[in-house]
Amino acid sequence: MSTETIKEMESVLDLQKKLHNSEDAPSYDLRMDRLKRLKEMLLKYSDEILETINDDYGTRDKNNTFLSEILSSLGSVDYSIKNLKKWMKPEKRIANAGQPFVARLMMKLLGASAEIQYQPLGTIGMIKPWNFPINLIISPVAQAFAAGNRIMLKPSEITPKTSALTKKMFNEFFDKSEIEVFLGGPEIAIAFGNLKFDHLLFTGSTQNGQKVMESASKSLVPITLELGGKxxxxxxxxxxxxxxxxxxxxxxxxxxxxxxxxxxxxxxxxxxxxxxxxxxxxxxxxxxxxxxxxxxxxxxxxxxxxxxxxxxxxxxxxxxxxxxxxxxxxxxxxxxxxxxxxxxxxxxxxxxxxxxxxxxxxxxxxxxxxxxxxxxxxxxxxxxxxxxxxxxxxxxxxxxxxxxxxxxxxxxxxxxxxxxxxxxxxxxGVGNSGIGSYHGVEGFKQFSHQKSVLRQFKSDLIKGMMPPYEGKMFENTKNQIMKK
Incomplete structure (x- = not known):
């Protein structure tokens, strides 16, 4: 069973990466559709979630489970829905910001501009814990979907019934090219952590976080670690x-x-x-x-x-x-x-x-x-x-x-x-309690590549600053700067 699951993980990752590379970045409409399906999924399964987590624990306060797993998760999804259009907009920056004001103004008037474009990373791997087995999945999934990513998810084997329900829910509402859930114990978790994701999010103990970081470093997979401590x-x-x-x-x-x-x-x-x-x-x-x-x-x-x-x-x-x-x-x-x-x-x-x-x-x-x-x-x-x-x-x-x-x-x-x-x-967290952060716009940015884009002016204003340094432009500029 473990061998089959590992092969399936590799197959799904290959599928998601191929689609990411061959298709345009998900549109606003597609991202919104995924977020709304995520919300619909939570609403449909809310009662079953409460019962299933209670079964895994033996006794778990159902009212508190509603607050922490359902209400809080819906809040994360709704917040992403509300702010998605704003988050997706390129962020304007100052072109040639290090240049003197007059030169910078001239370059701007001639058409120079700069911006940050938020680009989906690709496939986000998530290894999630048992203590809040729904919310600690839904919240980052909402932000990763908002950022236009595909997701592979490994929930905890310590709450097996909730993990099985998680797979059932996502398989009903999403295609595996969008998100897929993989069940299993430590062997599956280790193999999952060794996959070449575009980003890996781990929530758990500091000790296990160190192991995940070591595995990810072999393939230079960027990571977010949400750990703990005292x-x-x-x-x-x-x-x-x-x-x-x-x-x-x-x-x-x-x-x-x-x-x-x-x-x-x-x-x-x-x-x-x-x-x-x-x-x-x-x-x-x-x-x-x-x-x-x-x-x-x-x-x-x-x-x-x-x-x-x-x-x-x-x-x-x-x-x-x-x-x-x-x-x-x-x-x-x-x-x-x-x-x-x-x-x-x-x-x-x-x-x-x-x-x-x-x-x-x-x-x-x-x-x-x-x-x-x-x-x-x-x-x-x-x-x-x-x-x-x-x-x-x-x-x-x-x-x-x-x-x-x-x-x-x-x-x-x-x-x-x-x-x-x-x-x-x-x-x-910070230091031993974690690396990176998510929630809200920080989650959107954490699961995005912030691509710097400079649109340069057409006129060749810096010709004199380049070899063979014709005229006095280089010397005049140098003297002006050094006088400061």
């Missing part, structure tokens, strides 16, 4: 603890913390931890009066990840950290089939604990205490650059200091996670 929350001493706790707990329990931009650790002024945990308990009790059988509290995706997260907690406990669990109904989580982990705090962890070395990807949040806000900046900067950074507080000086002196893929002030849904801002 995204910090910095709490100032003047923040509203009640509001902050509510918003952080919403973000940390959304998809049970299985989000690449979920808060991965907190830094809090000394003496505030207990009060913050009390406010967090109130917030969790309101959202989830019980957890174990609550359909609104999402399960960890499978046993392997469930055991991995519990191992991080056990390692921290063995090395001296205090563990605080929020369990409103005092339920027993030792015996369960649902792979649920209640919200858990790890108090004052040390850097030798695995929980401070690995991305958690679960509803567990370490809290470190600090004396001075400078400590938080130093700590963030001593670690790999995160995909997100969050600041809670009212001090504008501290806010600006943190934003200016730390580097992260993105940031949010007095909230978490929601920066992802901003279609008019780029989303991506």
């Amino acid at each position: 995204s910090p929350v910095i709490m100032d001493d003047n923040c509203d603890l009640s509001t902050s706790a509510t918003r952080i707990m919403r973000g940390k329990t959304m998809n049970a913390g299985q989000i690449c931009i979920a808060p991965d650790y907190m830094m809090m002024p000394k003496g505030k931890v207990n009060e913050f945990i009390e406010e967090s308990e109130k917030a969790i009790s309101y959202m989830f009066p019980d957890i174990k059988y609550n359909e609104n509290y999402t399960s960890i995706v499978n046993e392997k990840h469930f055991e991995r997260i519990n191992h991080l907690i056990d390692d921290a406990k063995e090395k001296g950290a205090e563990i605080r669990t929020i369990n409103p109904a005092d339920e027993d989580f030792e015996q369960q089939e649902g792979h649920k982990i209640p919200p858990t705090f790890v108090i004052n962890p040390t850097d030798d604990m695995k929980i401070m070395q690995e991305e958690i990807f679960g509803p567990v949040l370490p809290i470190k205490e600090y004396d001075n806000i400078e400590e938080t900046i130093d700590y963030v900067n001593s670690n790999p650059r995160p995909l997100a950074l969050y600041y809670f507080g009212k001090n504008k000086d501290s806010e600006e200091k943190i934003l200016n002196r730390t580097t992260s893929g993105g940031a949010a002030i007095n909230d978490v996670v929601w920066q992802y849904g901003q279609e008019d801002m780029p989303f991506g």
Whole structure:
């Protein structure tokens, strides 16, 4: 089966490349048609998407799945539809911009012009994860279609039912010359990553991102890597603890913390931890009066990840950290089939604990205490650059200091996670958390070749500047420039 799939991948890539090279760039009408079909597909299958993802997880909050997988995806598609005509227009630039004003003006009057044309790259390969198995496909697909590309897609084997549904949906609404979906495990993913795409988008762990980058480099395939890392929350001493706790707990329990931009650790002024945990308990009790059988509290995706997260907690406990669990109904989580982990705090962890070395990807949040806000900046900067950074507080000086002196893929002030849904801002990482970005016009440009086009004037004004340098034009120009 793997051999057949690999041959099919190679065949589809060959087909898409031949069509890209032999046909004109997709027109506005064709791109719009693809985007509208994408939207129609989502609307038709929305209910089945909710049920299928829930089946893959065991329990996944269907209302939150609607918001994060359906509504957010529709927003991405609609935004591309709304802005497509504007994005496709060539971008005017200044011709001969480095020349003196008089010379530049004369060249312009004689017909010189410059512009950037946005040209489809060709075939975009996408390797996508399991944590948001629809949205993390639809959003970049919309932008790649808007840019006029064809697409090959490898969804995650960890959510097999959703991946199978993804293939079914796209095969119904699109021809394989436009987009094709390939199912399979790690062997297929490796072969997929070795194909000579015109661009490759990977979303996943930093470790796997390094492997994808290495494979792509062999064929000089340009890549966008959306990775993860340990995204910090910095709490100032003047923040509203009640509001902050509510918003952080919403973000940390959304998809049970299985989000690449979920808060991965907190830094809090000394003496505030207990009060913050009390406010967090109130917030969790309101959202989830019980957890174990609550359909609104999402399960960890499978046993392997469930055991991995519990191992991080056990390692921290063995090395001296205090563990605080929020369990409103005092339920027993030792015996369960649902792979649920209640919200858990790890108090004052040390850097030798695995929980401070690995991305958690679960509803567990370490809290470190600090004396001075400078400590938080130093700590963030001593670690790999995160995909997100969050600041809670009212001090504008501290806010600006943190934003200016730390580097992260993105940031949010007095909230978490929601920066992802901003279609008019780029989303991506920096350093270990990723390369490149997409969303909105940045996604359109990421999946386009920005071709510089100069239309030169007809008159040969620069004849004297070229061999054999007749007349005094060269010397006069040189003397004028050197006088500056």
